Amino acid sequence: xxxxxxxxxxxxxxxxxxxxxxxxxxxxxxxxxxxxxxxxxxxxxxxxxxxxxxxxxxxxxxxxxxxxxxxxxxxxxxxxxxxxxxxxxxxxxxxxxxxxxxxxxxxxxxxxxxxxxxxxxxxxxxxxxxxxxxxxxxxxxxxxxxxxxxxxxxxxxxxxxxxxxxxxxxxxxxxxxxxxxxxxxxxxxxxxxxxxxxxxxxxxxxxxxxxxxxxxxxxxxxxxxxxxxxxxxxxxxxxxxxxxxxxxxxxxxxxxxxxxxxxxxxxxxxxxxxxxxxxxxxxxxxxxxxxxxxx
Numbered sequence: 686x687x688x689x690x691x692x693x694x695x696x697x698x699x700x701x702x703x704x705x706x707x708x709x710x711x712x713x714x715x716x717x718x719x720x721x722x723x724x725x726x727x728x729x730x731x732x733x734x735x736x737x738x739x740x741x742x743x744x745x746x747x748x749x750x751x752x753x754x755x756x757x758x759x760x761x762x763x764x765x766x767x768x769x770x771x772x773x774x775x776x777x778x779x780x781x782x783x784x785x786x787x788x789x790x791x792x793x794x795x796x797x798x799x800x801x802x803x804x805x806x807x808x809x810x811x812x813x814x815x816x817x818x819x820x821x822x823x824x825x826x827x828x829x830x831x832x833x834x835x836x837x838x839x840x841x842x843x844x845x846x847x848x849x850x851x852x853x854x855x856x857x858x859x860x861x862x863x864x865x866x867x868x869x870x871x872x873x874x875x876x877x878x879x880x881x882x883x884x885x886x887x888x889x890x891x892x893x894x895x896x897x898x899x900x901x902x903x904x905x906x907x908x909x910x911x912x913x914x915x916x917x918x919x920x921x922x923x924x925x926x927x928x929x930x931x932x933x934x935x936x937x938x939x940x941x942x943x944x945x946x947x948x949x950x951x952x953x954x955x956x957x958x959x960x961x962x963x964x965x966x967x968x969x970x971x972x973x974x975x976x977x978x979x980x
Contacts, residue, residue: 686704686727686735686745688702689727689753694778695770696758697757697771699747699754699755701727701775702727702744703743703744704742705738705743706741707740708742708808708972708973709741709743709783710742710786710968711744711745711772711781711787712727712733712734712789713787713792713793714727714729714748715788715790715815716790716791717765718750718763718880719750719879719880719881719885719890721874721877721881722836723842724867725751726751726752726866727752728745730745732957732958733961733964733965737968740973744781749762749767749771750763753867756875756879760889761889763885763890764889764890764894765795765893768795772799773806781806784808785809785810785975788811788812789813790815790925791815793813793814794815794818796810797818797901797905797910798901800910800912801905801909804912808976808978808980809912809972809978810913812916812933813917813918813957814925815925816926816929817894818898818933819929819932820929820936824926825925828848832844839861839865842864842865842868846864848923848924850953850958850959852953852959905937908939910937910940912941912980913943913975916945916947917947917956918946919954920948920949921950921952924953925954
């Protein structure tokens, strides 16, 4: 993941990484607009992207308003719905066949909603530690509020990601370097200003997300998800109750036979970085098992 590519999606410059050949795997990271203590971006998948590119075609994009991708063109598009549309348009713009989508945290929610709204674009779904989708109360805010370090600093980023993690040594200098490169991007900082100071988060993002979550959980309960699903949660995640994984499994498996549940022990919110070999093995097997699926 040494250099990104760029494509215009609906007027927004969108950065992404691509490598390998074979079954297409699309990685969607977590987080959302407007964070100045941490910043997610596509290179967070590096420990998975590089090894899996030896067998598959792997793609990781920077989501709308995050990483090096541009901000929404309208204030009203600081929403999860706009993020989902952006991912769908990205898949179509690249001319990809149905993808094996892998979504982490809020990216897991977006990936699930994409699979529900645009099933023709998705061959399988891997859901990783998504407190946003879980029906259980989130412990993210009480765990990671009141950061004691300045915004846009290495110290704040390390404090946040170590707070998420069970294995603190997984938070490497390379990871923090990636966060700092996003912090240094003036387009990203303008998004933080819009989200916080102009209150696009309060006006649009959070109310729409709450409504969208209720609707999404109802769709799952009604059996609307009809793609193979792999749920991967972590036993020691301080921000997502592991019991939520069992709730989601029970909800979906009532209507869908092809559902798997894996709990990675001695891991926190970023299990794919804390135990990359185990995570990569699970994903590689799941993709190969569903590679012949017709959608």
